[in-house]
Amino acid sequence: MFARVSNLALKWTQNELKARTSLYDSVRTLKQIKIHENEKQIVVEGERIESPRKPYLVKPPPVADEKASKACPLCRLDLKRLDYTDILILRQFINSDGTLMSLQDSGLCGRKYKLVQTLVNKAQKCRLLPRPPHYQVYGPWDNFNTYYDWPPRYRDQPMRVIRPEYWK
Amino acid sequence: MVQLTQVLCKYMPKWVPRFRGSNKSFMRKQHLLSLCGHLYGRKRNCFRIARRALYRTFEISQDKRREKKVFFRDLFTQRINSACAEHDLQYKYFITILPQLNVELDRKILSSLAIWEPRTFKSLVELVKAKRCEEGIDEAARNATPPAGVITRGML
Amino acid sequence: MSNLTKFRRTQQWLTFARLWYLYDATYQDVFDSAIVIAQYLRGMNKPIYDHVRQDVGNHVVVINTSKVSMPVDEWKWRMYSHHSRYGGGQTWAAAHELHSKDPTIVLYKAVYKEVGSAPRAVNLIRSPTMARLHLFPDACIPPEIKANICDQIRQVQPVLKSLKDYSEEEVEKFPKIVDYPEDYVVK
Numbered sequence: 489m490f491a492r493v494s495n496l497a498l499k500w501t502q503n504e505l506k507a508r509t510s511l512y513d514s515v516r517t518l519k520q521i522k523i524h525e526n527e528k529q530i531v532v533e534g535e536r537i538e539s540p541r542k543p544y545l546v547k548p549p550p551v552a553d554e555k556a557s558k559a560c561p562l563c564r565l566d567l568k569r570l571d572y573t574d575i576l577i578l579r580q581f582i583n584s585d586g587t588l589m590s591l592q593d594s595g596l597c598g599r600k601y602k603l604v605q606t607l608v609n610k611a612q613k614c615r616l617l618p619r620p621p622h623y624q625v626y627g628p629w630d631n632f633n634t635y636y637d638w639p640p641r642y643r644d645q646p647m648r649v650i651r652p653e654y655w656k
Numbered sequence: 657m658v659q660l661t662q663v664l665c666k667y668m669p670k671w672v673p674r675f676r677g678s679n680k681s682f683m684r685k686q687h688l689l690s691l692c693g694h695l696y697g698r699k700r701n702c703f704r705i706a707r708r709a710l711y712r713t714f715e716i717s718q719d720k721r722r723e724k725k726v727f728f729r730d731l732f733t734q735r736i737n738s739a740c741a742e743h744d745l746q747y748k749y750f751i752t753i754l755p756q757l758n759v760e761l762d763r764k765i766l767s768s769l770a771i772w773e774p775r776t777f778k779s780l781v782e783l784v785k786a787k788r789c790e791e792g793i794d795e796a797a798r799n800a801t802p803p804a805g806v807i808t809r810g811m812l
Numbered sequence: 813m814s815n816l817t818k819f820r821r822t823q824q825w826l827t828f829a830r831l832w833y834l835y836d837a838t839y840q841d842v843f844d845s846a847i848v849i850a851q852y853l854r855g856m857n858k859p860i861y862d863h864v865r866q867d868v869g870n871h872v873v874v875i876n877t878s879k880v881s882m883p884v885d886e887w888k889w890r891m892y893s894h895h896s897r898y899g900g901g902q903t904w905a906a907a908h909e910l911h912s913k914d915p916t917i918v919l920y921k922a923v924y925k926e927v928g929s930a931p932r933a934v935n936l937i938r939s940p941t942m943a944r945l946h947l948f949p950d951a952c953i954p955p956e957i958k959a960n961i962c963d964q965i966r967q968v969q970p971v972l973k974s975l976k977d978y979s980e981e982e983v984e985k986f987p988k989i990v991d992y993p994e995d996y997v998v999k
Contacts, residue, residue: 518995520997562990573972595990618975632881633882731861741857
């Protein structure tokens with residue numbers, strides 16, 4: 489019997505990205521908040537650290553056009569079929585508690601940021617990425633395993649089959 | 657009501673009461689009723705009802721003779737489908753590519769090959785797979801490795 | 813004694829033996845996997861399949877049925893009805909309600925529907941067919957059933973991997989697209 493061919497991670501975009509990894513050097517310093525407690529006082533300090541992403545950065549493909557070189561990194565990479573299942577890519581745009589980074593912090597253009605936002609929301613709905621602390625769960629159905637299928641299939645039409653008085 | 661055939665009538669002992677061939681219309685009716693023995697109720701005993709019922713059974717059996725061909729074609733299709741799935745090939749490719757290779761076997765023969773000669777069937781499947789690799793119509797066909805042991809014209 | 817030779821008789825046994833298949837239902841769609849399971853239960857994966865004259869069905873052992881998945885929000889709107897045969901005895905329950913009570917019943921009902929959707933005579937052998945389906949909410953199988961399993965059914969979907977399924981090293985060493993901005997406060 490044959491498996492249904494779906495676009496779900498048939499050939500993950502992650503693998504595509506892994507294949508053309510080439511690294512380049514850059515120096516960025518970040519701040520990490522550290523709290524020291526003494527007997528009398530509490531010191532909150534922003535300690536400067538090196539970026540942990542530095543050795544693993546992807547070098548974008550070279551472009552001759554000067555205008556194209558100003559595009560955001562996700563546009564320049566031009567990944568095909570970026571999907572909600574590519575969580576190792578989407579994880580780079582969320583904080584440790586699951587909230588999405590701001591547009592300025594993410595370094596993306598508005599269009600790609602919107603794309604990433606929808607994909608992160610989908611991944612959180614399917615519980616692939618950690619949900620933020622105040623994620624609204626409307627009922628127990630949000631905690632079961634779900635997936636998004638594309639193209640969507642309408643196996644039956646519940647709005648027509650089931651009369652509205654039986655809806656809960 | 658049990659009617660005896662002419663052969664049985666001949667060899668029965670003489671004391672058995674039986675109809676002589678004098679009353680022709682009566683014998684004709686008895687002959688028709690003997691065909692209705694499997695029907696239920698008055699359809700088997702009363703002549704006028706039995707005749708109607710008998711004609712109806714003729715119509716039904718005529719329909720069934722047409723349905724039978726569809727039924728068996730479906731069954732053969734299902735059998736070839738499951739046999740192809742064992743070799744990881746889809747039925748639609750198998751049945752469309754075989755005539756292109758001048759293998760003009762019908763579904764009945766193919767299904768019986770799948771049951772009784774599975775290795776012959778497997779060789780047919782490998783022919784189809786090699787053809788699909790050669791053409792490379794879709795992505796799955798292009799990525800697949802061609803089966804060993806099939807000599808194509810490109811190799812010569 | 814039959815006229816068959818010993819070899820032919822053994823061949824006959826092996827051909828018509830009921831095989832035991834394993835199916836892992838983690839992150840699999842309920843209704844798609846029910847179609848596949850029903851085919852194996854009825855023996856449609858064999859070339860000798862015949863739904864009129866003989867029953868050549870297999871056993872199917874399904875594990876991890878509590879982890880089955882549906883498309884988004886289908887847990888909410890998929891309704892199941894039950895009638896107690898008394899007046900006003902019809903009750904309705906959503907899929908998530910049934911699933912939280914009994915993690916095997918959603919898959920059971922889906923397979924039951926698929927087995928019965930076959931032409932004519934199969935409906936008579938529906939109950940013996942369903943008796944060959946063994947559902948387990950988790951990966952624990954009793955040893956007497958586990959000893960029989962001989963093959964595995966291919967899953968209908970790729971299993972989704974959540975962030976917990978990757979190791980920390982794998983996540984850390986994955987190629988990064990953008991660096992953090994200057995003076996970014998790590999959260």
